[in-house]
Structure formats: C-alpha cells, structure tokens
Amino acid sequence: MRMKRHRHTTTGIIMLGFLLGAAAGTICLLLPISLKPGCKVDFFDALFVAMSSVCVTGLSTVNVGQTFSAFGQVVLLFLIQFGGLGIVTFTTLVLCLFHRKITLADRMVIQNAYNLDTLSGLVRLTMRIFKVTLGLEGLGAVGYALVFIPEYGVKGIWYSIFHAVSAFCNAGIDLLGGNSFCNYVDNGMVNLVTIFLIIVSGLGFPVYWEILRVLCPHKNTDGHIYSRKMNLQAKIVLVTTFSLILSGTILTLLFEYNNPDTLGKMGWGQKVMAALFQSVTLRTAGFATIGQEAFRPASSLVYLVLMFIGGSPAGTAGGVKTVTIVLLLASMFANISGKRDVSIMHRKVADETIRRCVAIVTFSFSVLLVLTTALLAVQNSNFLDTVYEMTSAIATVGLSRGLTGSLNSVGKLIVTLTMFLGRIGPITLALAFNSNHTGKDFSYAGSKVIIG
Numbered sequence: 001m002r003m004k005r006h007r008h009t010t011t012g013i014i015m016l017g018f019l020l021g022a023a024a025g026t027i028c029l030l031l032p033i034s035l036k037p038g039c040k041v042d043f044f045d046a047l048f049v050a051m052s053s054v055c056v057t058g059l060s061t062v063n064v065g066q067t068f069s070a071f072g073q074v075v076l077l078f079l080i081q082f083g084g085l086g087i088v089t090f091t092t093l094v095l096c097l098f099h100r101k102i103t104l105a106d107r108m109v110i111q112n113a114y115n116l117d118t119l120s121g122l123v124r125l126t127m128r129i130f131k132v133t134l135g136l137e138g139l140g141a142v143g144y145a146l147v148f149i150p151e152y153g154v155k156g157i158w159y160s161i162f163h164a165v166s167a168f169c170n171a172g173i174d175l176l177g178g179n180s181f182c183n184y185v186d187n188g189m190v191n192l193v194t195i196f197l198i199i200v201s202g203l204g205f206p207v208y209w210e211i212l213r214v215l216c217p218h219k220n221t222d223g224h225i226y227s228r229k230m231n232l233q234a235k236i237v238l239v240t241t242f243s244l245i246l247s248g249t250i251l252t253l254l255f256e257y258n259n260p261d262t263l264g265k266m267g268w269g270q271k272v273m274a275a276l277f278q279s280v281t282l283r284t285a286g287f288a289t290i291g292q293e294a295f296r297p298a299s300s301l302v303y304l305v306l307m308f309i310g311g312s313p314a315g316t317a318g319g320v321k322t323v324t325i326v327l328l329l330a331s332m333f334a335n336i337s338g339k340r341d342v343s344i345m346h347r348k349v350a351d352e353t354i355r356r357c358v359a360i361v362t363f364s365f366s367v368l369l370v371l372t373t374a375l376l377a378v379q380n381s382n383f384l385d386t387v388y389e390m391t392s393a394i395a396t397v398g399l400s401r402g403l404t405g406s407l408n409s410v411g412k413l414i415v416t417l418t419m420f421l422g423r424i425g426p427i428t429l430a431l432a433f434n435s436n437h438t439g440k441d442f443s444y445a446g447s448k449v450i451i452g
Helices: 002-030 043-054 070-085 087-097 104-113 122-152 155-168 188-203 205-215 232-256 268-281 297-309 322-336 351-379 383-394 409-434
Strands: 342-344 347-349
Touching: 002 043, 002 070, 002 409, 043 070, 043 409, 070 122, 070 155, 122 155, 122 188, 122 205, 155 188, 188 205, 188 232, 188 268, 205 232, 232 268, 232 297, 232 322, 297 351, 297 383, 322 342, 322 347, 322 351, 351 383, 351 409, 383 409
Parallel strands: none
Antiparallel strands: 342 347
C-alpha cells in the first residue's frame, strides 16, 4: 500500500505542478505590469498563453512580442524553462539551492521520473541536467546574438537568450512579431542554431549520458583501454530520430520543390535548409521559417504523423515519443511473423513495456479524436486546419495553419485542455506503468475472441 500511495503522489505532483505553474502564469500575465501600454488580454488569452508556455507548446492567441512587456516576457521565459526542465527537476533544483534536505520520498520521485534502477546519485544527476541545459542554452544564445545584436542592438541580447531557451525547451514561442523565424529562412546561423538546439534537447537527457559513457575511454584491470557498447535505448533514439528527420526533409523537398508559396522560388541550397528546418521543427519545437498554411495537403499529412510521434523520452520534446512508436512497430512485425517475443536489435522487449506503449498511443489518439471533434463542433473551421492545430496541441508542437488567432472562447479552452493532456498524459501513464504494484494480482478464466 505504501508503494501504491507513492505512485499516486508521483503522478499527482507532476499534474499539480503543471496546473499550478499555468495558474500562476495566468495571474502574472493578467497584471498591468505584464502588458505593454495600450495592450489588453482577457482571461482566456492569458490562460492559453500560460498553458502553452508551461507545456512548452508554442501556440499563442496573441502576438507575444507586441503584447507583453519586459516583465511579461520574463514570466513567459520562466514558464518555458519550468515546463522544459519538468516539475521534478525544477523542484529538486530549488531544494538544492536553498540547502533543503532531499528526502527518500523525493529521491523516489526523481527515480520514477527518469525511469532509473537505483536511488544513488539522483540529486547529482538532476544538477547535471540543469548544468547541461544552461550550457546548451548559453551556447545557443551566443549563436543567436551574432544575428540579433547587429539587427536589434542591446535588445538583441534579450532576444538571443529568450529564443535559445524557447528552442532548447521545444517551446517555439518568439518575440519577433508573431511571424516566427520566417524572416530568417535564408539565414544560415539562425537556422543551424535552432536546428542544433531542437535536436539535442529532443534526444533526451539519458541519451547524453550514454553517449558520453561510450565516448569516454575506459581501462580494465590490466590497463588496456576498451570501448563500451551503447545501450538499446540510445540506439533506438539516435537511429529513429535521424531517420525521421531525413525522411521529413526528403518528403518536403519532393512535395514542395515546385510550390511557389514554399520552396519553389528558392535556390537548391536554400531549399535543402528550409526543408531540413521544417523536418526538425516538427520534433515539437514550433518555430517556422515557412508559414504552415502554405504547404500542400500531402506535406501536411506527413507533418501530422511526424508531430504525433514527437521527440524522445526524458527530454524536453512532446509527442508519444520515438521509442514508443518503434516498439509498437516491432510488436506488429513480431505478430505478423508469428513470433512469441518482441525483439529489436537482438534484444527482447518486456510485455509490460509493449502494453505501456499501447496505452500511451491509445490515450493520445483518443484525446486527439474526441477533442478535435469538439473543436470542429464549436469552431466550424476547416478540417485540415483543425486537425493540424489539435495534433500540434496534443504533441506540444506549436505549429499552426492560422487557426489559433481565430479561436473563440470555447475553442481556446479546448485547445488549452489538449495542450495540458498532451504534456502530462504520456508522462503520467509511463510513471504508472513504471511503478511496482504490490497489490494482489489475479487472472480471469480465458476465452477466445475473433479479431481482424
């Protein structure tokens, strides 16, 4: 019973943390000090933007750069960083900064959040995550500064910091007038810095440590240097991530090569860079160098799939995650081949893990289907634009085909709920499955059913 109570506490902390973060952000954004002179936001817009920030989605019903003052923008930056690091990491960091004792219960929460097998070194791991996050965001800010400072002067320093955090946390919120990075479609520095931040953050923190573990030299008792093999998690993440990015780039080039509204008027090198950026930003980043409404339906259908998949576990990205999809495909092929066990890269996958994948995908797709239907009912909007908007919300991507700004009050609440469920749903489901069950387990009598 003790473990059962702990499991509920862990998932409850995450859900409550995001809700409190969004609530605090909403209150702050409604304050006059958060708004520029002459600007107003109602409760629904403030709630929408706050939830979008803390869930690192990026959808916005208002022009962030032109609506919110310096104070309001700092609030948004804090919400983005809070949402990107996650409630568990952020809370642990605060406890460490104030020299508060990290209890055994706190350590168990961290262990569940990162799906680790041991309680040792958890606080040190959390601090490493924070340091790596600041380091990579700082590196990105320097890259952006090379472009923004010459263009915006002193204000360019703030722009560089804000967009580096927004890109690393996969938030996609910008201060550049609501047009995202469309004015920088041919700027190599902005494109490459953004692509770098999105990819490294989307890999997930455990993959960082695994890459470093493999690359660092090791000596055995005889003094001979030997190399370690990469674990299955990192292999799946790296292969899947770069396969999806490559396929998205190729399909964008194929479908949009002659489209005058997207790639048609660009040179070959610029076409490749724009297609690569589009493929990478679909990893739930939300920045855009081309308006999404300009892409052809075939491209948009591909983008729906890539957005739904999202990034990788234990990172800042959203979606159902790359590993989840790969394991589901492995399970499908195992069933087609008549194999009893699901295996990938010569490693057997536990049945419990497959059930977890099925639960996460089923939950996300069910939420998407139900709430998309609800939005179509209250908004009476274009079908493709609505599905694109809701897939972007459930996967916390932040890309839109122009529907966000025209949402009515009920529509804003529906999309807000979708962003929240999309952010906390896969996490809490994974935690529920990761926790050990100590209650009595039993089986019912078997019975055959016909499928297919």
